[in-house]
Amino acid sequence: MHLPHLITDLGLILAAAGVMTLIFKKLKQPLVLGYIIAGLLVGPHVGLFPTISEPENITIWAEIGVIFLLFSLGLEFSFKKLVKVGGASTIMAFVEVISMLLLGYLTGKLLGWSTMDSIFLGGILSISSTTIIIRAFDELGVKSQRFASLVFGVLIVEDLVAILLMVLLSTVAVSQQFAGAEMVTAVLKLGFFLLLWFLGGIFLIPTFLRRASKLMNDETLLIVALGLCLLMVILAAQAGFSPALGAFIMGSILAETTKAEKIEHLITSVKDLFGAIFFVSVGILINPETIITYAGPIALITVVTLVGKTISIAGGGLIAGQGIKTSVQSGLSVSQIGEFSFIIATLGVTLNVTSDFLYPVAVAVSAITTFTTPYMIKFSTPAYQFVERIMPAKWKRSLDEYSSGAQVVSSTSDWKRLLQSYVIQTVVFSVIIIAIVLLSAQFLNPFITENVINGTTGKLVTTAVTLVFMAPFLWALAVYHPLKEVQGRLWANRNYRSLIIVMEFVRIGIAVLFIGFLLHQFFPVQVSIVAGLVIIMLLVIFSKRIQSFYIRIENRFMSNLNAREIEEASRMHHTLTPWDAHLIRFVIPSEAGLVGKSLVDLQVREKYGVNVAVIERGNRTITAPTRNELIFPGDVLYVFGSDEQIESFRRFIEEECILPEVEGEKENVALQKLLVSGGSVLLGKSIRNSGVRSQTNGLIVGLERNGERIPNPDSELIFEEGDLVWIVGNPDRIRKLEASSIIDAVA
Incomplete structure (x- = not known):
């Protein structure tokens, strides 16, 4: 019986990919590189192993792989995350993208390449690899450090910039020139459809999923999610955009729904399957002779990538006032190219506007920079120390003053x-x-x-x-x-x-x-x-x-739009999600500026909007500390507030003193939501006179009344029936209060 070539080729691809994943897992190397090597081995340019029969069919599978890859990236992206990205990350991302676009173009021209090859090279080098960086951060245990949060913000901005680049590069490829009017039209058109799809998607899709939730099991939810993805792919193609853009947009819309985590879990296997096919197809297109022929340009472009990204991100960090250490660490963390770079290179091949050598050159540079990423991150601290050591004292003082001035919290008129x-x-x-x-x-x-x-x-x-x-x-x-x-x-x-x-x-x-x-x-x-x-x-x-x-x-x-946060708020016991507030642990070093001062002197609540809920001092735990409590070296402060409030308070303290929230023997702090019932003895009493503080040994950090949220309520505020009260304190005391029938607790 004769099997269609499509099936035999697919079997060959998956078999090669399976073997290479096992080898690269054993070597503890990124699987993406294993897939690329698998494609190289079964491709038409290497005769040692069986070769695929019809590369054209694999191209179709690869396009499907790109669609699901960007759909999964969209599920992790979320436009709300983009809105929350700080100004520093945004500045750093744009400085890097503009710098690498220019450096890539100039490098291509220096090598004697065509204008289109040089333009696409700039686009390929401008986007870092989210997957590789996140994995490296996990393995090195640096995700809780200050520079890591900045890098995550940079990656979010880069995802959106990559989508914009795909549209602009397509426009340039079609017109074969820099037509200012066409470029502006393309950007406006992209902005129009992005906003329209996001608004329409958020209005319609969460409502549909909510009303159909009783009919959905894992199978139907997966089919519906894939159907929505491909429907948006069709709409994007009809509007003149890349199908991958439609997949990314639908993923970002579904990221705002209550089903986001479930869909992300269900889609993982599909994404892994077609993603593997895509990266194997990348390897199939590589000609080893081309890599040998262009070894010199590959080495040059690798150096440009490593040095250019490091300097541009570090420079962007200094411009944003992030200080020398954070800027250097951030720069050395993003010095590689990855998924979007492959997609941009594929775009050039699909549009038939780039030379045959550009694709394998990009893959080779990606492979090299992927291997160097963990070492660059490890090298970031010695690099910062070296820069600080050789920098003139006058420059260092100027940068410190600029950094302090740039991080002043300004009020909006x-x-x-x-x-x-x-x-x-x-x-x-x-x-x-x-x-x-x-x-x-x-x-x-x-x-x-x-x-x-x-x-x-x-x-x-x-x-x-x-x-x-x-x-x-x-x-x-x-x-x-x-x-x-x-x-x-x-x-x-x-x-x-x-x-x-x-x-x-x-x-x-x-x-x-x-x-x-x-x-x-x-x-x-x-x-x-x-x-x-x-x-x-x-x-x-x-x-x-x-x-x-x-x-x-x-x-x-x-x-x-807020359904996901509302659902998470109902599930989580230790997070005050309606205000995006949470507890974070700070260790006070001896050189910190707040040592020896009282809470009333520091005015942390008035200046930064945070509450110091608990102070641990040796074997002593001070819950709900009074305003006159002094801060000593080595104190552990449990501070409650939103991300922005905690960030402004953090600037008082050395960067090294932020620790991730961990559960230890001393960390006996909880956040509990309580409902003031009709029979409560609190009715008509103020917070000061209610006795809640003494009974729970805790601190009231929030109150909701008739849908209005009141963070840090005034001590003279009078309790009313139906008030929702949040208390941070000792869990045992709060549970005793719950059981006393004075206040009815709600989970």
Whole structure:
């Protein structure tokens, strides 16, 4: 019986990959390199082993592998993570990408390569390997160090930049030149579709998964997730983007749902399978003779990668005010290329715009820099010490002063907050309205005029239906005020009133223009003006109903957007997730500036928003320390607060004193949520007079009332029925309080 070549080739690929994974596991080397070598051995350029028959079929499998690889990266990405990335990581990522794009291009030109080869080389060198770095951090045990968190932020930004690069490189490849207008159009188009897909996906997909959850087991959830992934792949391809972009976007949307972890677990086997096929296909395309021929360029590009990435990231860190040590450690940690580099190289091959030698050169550089990564990370501390030793004292003082100045916590003015709110609203609602109008003109109107009713009446029906969908967003664009209190404070200042009035008229004017944009799709100008006036009157008449409809839409969207955090909050006992707050352990070194000072002198709550919940001093544990408690060398402080608050407090202390949260014999601290019931003796009492502190030997760090969250509540606040209270303290005392029936605890 004759087997199709597709099956025999697939069997050969997986067999070779399986053997190489065992060997590389034994050698404790990255499996990606094993897959590439497996592909090299079964490829057409090496005759020692059986060779695949039809490389074209493997290309199809490889494309599927790229799709699932980027889908899994999207599941780990999440746009909310990108929003939370600090300014320092963002600056470092952009400095690195711009520097490596330029260095790659100049290196290609120096080697006499074509313009397109040089451009793609810059793109290949600009993105580091998330997988390799995370694995190296795990093996070396440095994930809890300060520079590691910065590197993770850099990798998140790089993921998004890689998507942007894929679009821009495709545009350059098609036009074969740097056309400024085309580049700007490509970026705007990407931004439009990214925002539209994210908003639509968050509004629809979590709701669908939640309502269908009772029907879903592991099998159906996997099929639905893969179906959604491939559906977005089709939409991305129809919009003129890479299919891989669609997979990445759907992964990032599903990352915001309550099913994210489950989907990530279920998709792992599928991703590993097709990912292996992709990396084996990378090896199949390698010609060993090409690597030997281009050994010189490979060595040069490797040096450019190692040195260029180190210097650009370290320089970006210094620009961002992160200090010499953190900057050097970060730079030496990202000096390699990986998954996205392969995908960018594949893009050049697919578009047939790069030379045959570029792909194997990129793979060779990736292999070398992958091997060097752990050693570069280990070398980071001696490198920092060497730089600090040879640096002139004047330079060092200047950098320390700049770093201190750059890390000052600045407050955001009301005017800036209001302006940001207006800009975000205008962009978001404009994208939604434009998308509704374009979909109506391209799909709804032809359907109605061909299948329901034609002529002017059909256009009127189309306009009416479209307007129903547009109305809540038109109202929000022209009228909605998300920051009423801020606007009220600014309005009280006469200097800002004229500016606020101008912004209001601008918003209304943009809404009117969108009404005209809708009518212009179907009617002449004269008819559009009259109909526009009628529509504006109808919007005013039905304003309250439209407002109610929009509020429901917004509530649904925000509920879906925060669903994962809300579910995690209900599961986790030791984390105050509604405010993204948690406990972290600090050891106070003898040289720290806060030694010998009391908590009232330090004003940690007033300045940084954190609570010192527990102090461990030798064999003594001080829970809920008073304001007059002094800080001594060697004290262990359990500090409660959000990431930003803890980060601002951390700057008081040497970087080496942050330790990961560990469970030891002395760490007997818990965070418990309690509900004040109708029969509680706390009703009508203030926090100060309630006795909660003495009974639990703990500290009240948060309170929620009628949906409003109050971190660090004032001691004079009066308890009311239904209040949710969070207490940090000794678990045994809190459990005794729970059992006393004074307060009903809820899990």
